[in-house]
Amino acid sequence: MTGSAAPGQGSICLTFDFDTMASWMGSFGAATPGILSRGEFGGRVGIYRVLDVLNRYAVPATFFVPGYTADSFPEAVKEVVERGHEVGHHGYLHESPTNYLGDPDGERAMYQKGIEALQRVAGVRPAGYRSPGWDLTENSIRLLQELGFQYDSSLAADDYNCYFARTGDVPRLDGGFQFGQPSEIVEIPVSWSWCDFPQFELVSSAYFNANTLASPSKVFEIWASDIDYMVERVPGGVLDLTMHPQVIGRGHRIKLLEQVIDHCRQYPSLRFARMSEVAEEFRARARRASGQADGPG
Numbered sequence: 001m002t003g004s005a006a007p008g009q010g011s012i013c014l015t016f017d018f019d020t021m022a023s024w025m026g027s028f029g030a031a032t033p034g035i036l037s038r039g040e041f042g043g044r045v046g047i048y049r050v051l052d053v054l055n056r057y058a059v060p061a062t063f064f065v066p067g068y069t070a071d072s073f074p075e076a077v078k079e080v081v082e083r084g085h086e087v088g089h090h091g092y093l094h095e096s097p098t099n100y101l102g103d104p105d106g107e108r109a110m111y112q113k114g115i116e117a118l119q120r121v122a123g124v125r126p127a128g129y130r131s132p133g134w135d136l137t138e139n140s141i142r143l144l145q146e147l148g149f150q151y152d153s154s155l156a157a158d159d160y161n162c163y164f165a166r167t168g169d170v171p172r173l174d175g176g177f178q179f180g181q182p183s184e185i186v187e188i189p190v191s192w193s194w195c196d197f198p199q200f201e202l203v204s205s206a207y208f209n210a211n212t213l214a215s216p217s218k219v220f221e222i223w224a225s226d227i228d229y230m231v232e233r234v235p236g237g238v239l240d241l242t243m244h245p246q247v248i249g250r251g252h253r254i255k256l257l258e259q260v261i262d263h264c265r266q267y268p269s270l271r272f273a274r275m276s277e278v279a280e281e282f283r284a285r286a287r288r289a290s291g292q293a294d295g296p297g
Helices: 021-027 033-057 067-072 074-082 104-122 140-146 216-233 251-265 275-290
Strands: 010-017 062-065 086-089 163-167 181-187 202-204 209-211 238-243 270-272
Touching: 010 216, 010 251, 010 275, 021 033, 021 067, 033 074, 033 251, 062 067, 062 074, 067 074, 067 104, 074 086, 074 104, 086 104, 086 275, 104 140, 140 163, 140 181, 181 275, 216 238, 216 251, 251 270
Parallel strands: 010 062, 010 238, 010 270, 062 086
Antiparallel strands: 163 181, 202 209
C-alpha cells in the first residue's frame, strides 16, 4: 500500500491543510476568540487525532502548513515531520496569491516568508505548494518554479491525472482561450468534492460560504464512489483528498477518515503516497516518454 507505484497502480494522497487560526485570520479576516478557537482546535486536538490514525494504519500523508501555524504550534509541526510525513507550503497567513494580482514582488515575498518559517521551525524546505482557496495569479507558476518548488496542488483541469502546469495562459474574451506553455511544475489536481471543509464547516463571509454540516455517510459515499471509479476506469490514477485537522479531527469525522482508509485498503491496486513521491514519479515518466534527461518535454 506504500512505496513506489507499480505499473497501473493507483495512488491515494491523503493531504491535510493544517491551517489552525491562519485560515480564519488570513482568509476571513476574523479576530474574535470564538471564531479563532475553531482553528485552535486543529492545533491542540485535531492534529494529534489525525496523526494517531495515520500512525495506526502506517499511512504516509502530506501536510500543507501555513508559516503562521508553524510559528504558533511548532511542536505539532515538528511531530508531523518526525512521524515521516511530508510538509508542503500553504502561505504564511493562509493568503491567496490573488491578493497580489499585479504585484509579483509581493507574491514572491509571501512565498519566501512561508518557506523561512517552515525551515526555521521544522527544518524542511517544502517541495510542493497548495494555494489557500485554490487560486493562482498569472505569475504564480513562474514564481514557484524560480523558488525551486517541484509541484503545485491548486488547480482542477484534470481529476485523476497529473499534468504540467502552464505559464502564459491568456483568457481572451473572443477568439478562444489562448493556452500557454507547460512549465516544470507538476500539477496534482484538486477538487472541492474531495475536500472536507465545504462539506462540514459552517462559514458565512464575503469570500466563502459553507453551511452543509453534512453527515459523514454522505461524504463517504462521494469519496468512496470516486475511489471506486478510479480503480475501475483510470488505472494508475491519483486521487487527492484534502482535509483539515480542525474539520476532520472531530470525533465522528475521524471515524470517516478511518473508513476511507479501510475502503482503499481493500484494493491491491492502490497505495498511499506523499505528494512529492507522486510528482517525482510523474516527472520521471514524462522524461522517459520524451527521451530527455529532465524537464517536461
